[in-house]
Amino acid sequence: MRMTGLILLAALAAPAANAVEYQTVLPKQSTIHFEFRQMGVPIKGGFKRFTTQMTFDPAKPEAARAQIEIDLASIDAGSPEADDESAGKLWFNRSVHPKATFVSSQVRALGNNRYEMRGTLTLKGKSRDMVVPVTFAPGKNAATFDGAFVLRRLDFGIGEGMWADVNTVANEVQVRFRIAAIGN
Amino acid sequence: MSVVMRYSTPAIVLHWLVALLIFAGFPLGVYMHELPLSPDKLKLYSYHKWIGVTVLMLVAVRLGWRLTHMPPPLPDGIAAWQRRASAITHGLLYGLMIAIPLSGWLMSSAKGFQTVWLGVLPLPDLVDKDKALGDLLAGVHQALNFTLLALVILHVAAALKHHFIERRPFLQRMAWGGKERT
Numbered sequence: 334m335r336m337t338g339l340i341l342l343a344a345l346a347a348p349a350a351n352a353v354e355y356q357t358v359l360p361k362q363s364t365i366h367f368e369f370r371q372m373g374v375p376i377k378g379g380f381k382r383f384t385t386q387m388t389f390d391p392a393k394p395e396a397a398r399a400q401i402e403i404d405l406a407s408i409d410a411g412s413p414e415a416d417d418e419s420a421g422k423l424w425f426n427r428s429v430h431p432k433a434t435f436v437s438s439q440v441r442a443l444g445n446n447r448y449e450m451r452g453t454l455t456l457k458g459k460s461r462d463m464v465v466p467v468t469f470a471p472g473k474n475a476a477t478f479d480g481a482f483v484l485r486r487l488d489f490g491i492g493e494g495m496w497a498d499v500n501t502v503a504n505e506v507q508v509r510f511r512i513a514a515i516g517n
Numbered sequence: 518m519s520v521v522m523r524y525s526t527p528a529i530v531l532h533w534l535v536a537l538l539i540f541a542g543f544p545l546g547v548y549m550h551e552l553p554l555s556p557d558k559l560k561l562y563s564y565h566k567w568i569g570v571t572v573l574m575l576v577a578v579r580l581g582w583r584l585t586h587m588p589p590p591l592p593d594g595i596a597a598w599q600r601r602a603s604a605i606t607h608g609l610l611y612g613l614m615i616a617i618p619l620s621g622w623l624m625s626s627a628k629g630f631q632t633v634w635l636g637v638l639p640l641p642d643l644v645d646k647d648k649a650l651g652d653l654l655a656g657v658h659q660a661l662n663f664t665l666l667a668l669v670i671l672h673v674a675a676a677l678k679h680h681f682i683e684r685r686p687f688l689q690r691m692a693w694g695g696k697e698r699t
Contacts, residue, residue, distance in 0.1 A: 373563075373633045374633045
């Protein structure tokens with residue numbers, strides 16, 4: 334009987350022993366890209382500097398947390414002219430709002446390493462709830478979390494005044510990110 | 518006065534259509550590139566590119582037509598050096614009508630902006646985004662355009678000279694009304 338109890342104990346303990354909690358983000362392997370249309374032309378861009386704090390245990394996805402802070406000055410908006418323009422009041426108003434933040438509120442497992450992350454995105458002083466699908470891939474050296482969602486720039490007042498015309502610069506911005514992290 | 522031999526109807530239509538597009542696209546290009554960034558600037562850039570791509574397409578058709586259809590002979594009494602100058606000028610004009618839109622298309626790609634004709638037909642990016650190449654092509658595009666301007670002035674001046682100074686019905690060659698060469 335003692336033997337059986339030991340085996341049972343080992344079996345119960347096994348998942349906890351194998352579980353990895355991903356907490357250390359690798360900034361160099363993490364990316365944020367976006368794409369939007371301008372006069373029907375796809376324009377690619379991204380942000381080079383952002384910090385991510387996260388904790389994710391595949392065994393307890395509901396306890397996962399993520400917080401991303403983006404330095405808007407690190408933007409690549411497709412051209413130097415657009416980079417400069419994006420700092421202005423009509424776009425990010427960067428002198429007043431230098432950063433964008435995303436703070437997760439809830440993570441739900443969808444199966445097959447897919448998750449649904451809910452959270453709040455704050456841009457230019459405006460906060461909006463977002464639902465972001467994220468795919469988790471446990472890699473050899475680092476795990477990756479890939480997500481994509483569509484952001485409507487006018488929800489955040491990005492591109493006001495003359496730029497509010499969505500026939501010139503589309504309202505929809507496709508955002509794709511990859512966060513690479515290693516376990517502790 | 519003898520009957521004026523004129524170019525074929527497709528050649529005349531293509532000539533004037535391309536001329537109209539060049540007379541719209543050239544000043545647009547000169548005007549737009551100094552503008553501060555605005556939605557209007559983005560629109561003008563797109564219109565300019567659409568005009569250029571349209572010219573490229575029409576010139577491809579034009580060149581095909583020109584190579585398979587002889588133009589009417591120049592009237593008698595035009596000096597040999599002028600005939601030679603005319604042939605060279607026309608050759609250069611064709612070359613520039615191809616090279617200019619092409620350099621603009623490549624420049625746009627090098628600067629990171631794909632060309633999407635009329636906002637619907639994407640042209641492939643033949644070069645990757647490359648700032649140095651983009652700046653180089655901008656210089657090439659500009660130089661070719663000012664060469665075109667000089668040649669168009671020469672082309673128009675020569676036609677007007679033959680017509681008004683030498684008093685030949687020269688302009689009818691590129692207009693309806695004359696007798697088509699068959």
